[in-house]
Every structure is written in C-alpha cells, then in structure tokens.
Amino acid sequence: MAANPRLRFDDLSVGESREAVLVENLTRTQIVQYAGASGDFNPIHHDEPFAKAAGYPSVFAHGMLSMGLTGRLLTDWLGDGVLRSFGVRFVRQVWPGDTLTGRASVRSLEARAGEGLVGLELVTTNQKGEPVLTGEATATLPRRA
C-alpha cells in the first residue's frame, strides 16, 4: 500500500539515486531533543563532562538519530508506509557541528503482480565525506496500471 500517489515502481531504474542534506551543523539541542523523544538517556549523548571523562572530545549523537534522519530521505522519495525493511551499520560517530548528507541508490528492481520490490543501498556521510552510516532498505511500490 503506497501513501505516495506520485511514485510508481515503473518510474525507477537500477542505478538511480537520491541525495539530500539531512542535517546542517547538528546542534546539541537536537541531540537532546532526540534523547527526550526516543527515551534513550545514555549520558554519553548529552552530558559533556561524562563524555570527556569517558575519553571522547564531546558528546556525540545517538546512532538512531542518524538512522532516523536517513529514513527521512527514504520516505521523502518513496512515500509513506511503503518500506519493507531498513537496516544500517553505524560506522562512525556523529558529532555536534556535523553536516550529514544521505544518498540512496536503487540496486535492484523485482516486478511482482501489481507491485514491485525496490532494493536500495544507503550511505550517509559527514562534511568530510566520511561515511557515518551504511545500510540497505527495501520497499514495495505499486505498478502503473
């Protein structure tokens, strides 16, 4: 079931990709806001003295914040309620001040009766071009009548 009436399976081709800036100059406020919304109060994400005592230069963002931001790229492109799976590896920390850019690329297209399964590869990078998250997602989209 697609909530996005615009995009159809037939509109996509393998190799096609979408890129978007997911956050610019990430603030500690957003990290704290995410902590409150998600219920993840590990002090490493909001308590600077705690993070420094643990050997880190500052607090850093929840991996799940990066994943959530990356999810926005998927839903903005593919539509709402169409994802079948979404999996990521957190490969590098995200720090206050970071700017993240996500890219989703179509890796596979599998036509089925009335719909199609889209396989995507994901990478989110920081302002230095270093990947912070890699992953993959699948979605089902309706076909053109």
Added chain:
Amino acid sequence: MSDAYEFPVDRTAILGFAAALGETNRIYWDEAYARATPLGVVIGSPTFAAASAHWNPWAGLRGVRQIPAPPPRPKQRAESGGEGAPRGGGSLARLLHGEQRFEYHQPMRAGMRLTVTSQPGKSWEKEGKRGGKLRFTETITEYRDERGELVVTATSVGIITEKAVEG
C-alpha cells in the same frame, strides 16, 4: 522470550519523535491530511519503534525515569537492565550501537496498542583496531498488534568496548 510490555502508539509521541528528526511530513501529525492518503491515519516514522523505550520497564538508558517500574520478578534478569543496556554489566560510556534493522510488516498506526517482546540473539567477540576487545550482542524485538499480528521486527546489535572508540 522476555516479558511483554505494552506500547500504545500515541500521536503526540509520533509528533515529538518526528520533530526531533526535523521532519516536515504531515503524515506524522495531521489527521485530516492522513485521512486523505491510503494510510488513513497518522503513522510513526520508520524508526519510531525506538520510542517504545519509554514504556519498557527494563530499559537501561532511562535517565531519572521511575515509571513504569520493573515488576518484581522471581529470578534475576540476565545481569543488567534489559535491551539497550549492556548485557553482562559495563559502563554506559562503553556501550555503542553497532547495527540496527527493522522489518516492516504493517504501518505503525496512531491508536494501535502494541505488545513488545524481546529476546537475545547471537553474541560474539572481536578484536577491534581502536577500541580493544569488542563484545557484540544482538537483541530481537517484536512489536505485535491487538490480534497478535506482527507490526515491526527490530534487530539491534550493541557493542561493548574496552575503551573509547572514536571514528
């Protein structure tokens, strides 16, 4: 299988979670907009299942939160505070989130009353280049609707490091 806890899918919680991600999509708060889509109702964003931590009585990263209190249990729960907390003890400063995967069986709709259960998956160790010995533990969490049908399956891999890992 762990003890179950409830997770009422609440529109205010969906809004707060989407807001923290900088979302602008109306599907996360606007009922009139949602009614005009095939979904029909406000739904959670793709990672919203994470917000069930608020309702998890055994969540390990709860800050000052005292409710819901963990019910008394006959035997000690495996060493520490439940999913999200390092199993086998260890400091929160040494806990990293390595991987996360969601499988979506149906949209998480506002108004659903979900039941959440977790079970440990695989666990393994690896010698890290920067963080010393790394201990990986997998947790598989199922979110089911009122009829027992799966809504989301979440697989999380936590890493306990020997020292700070910066990347």
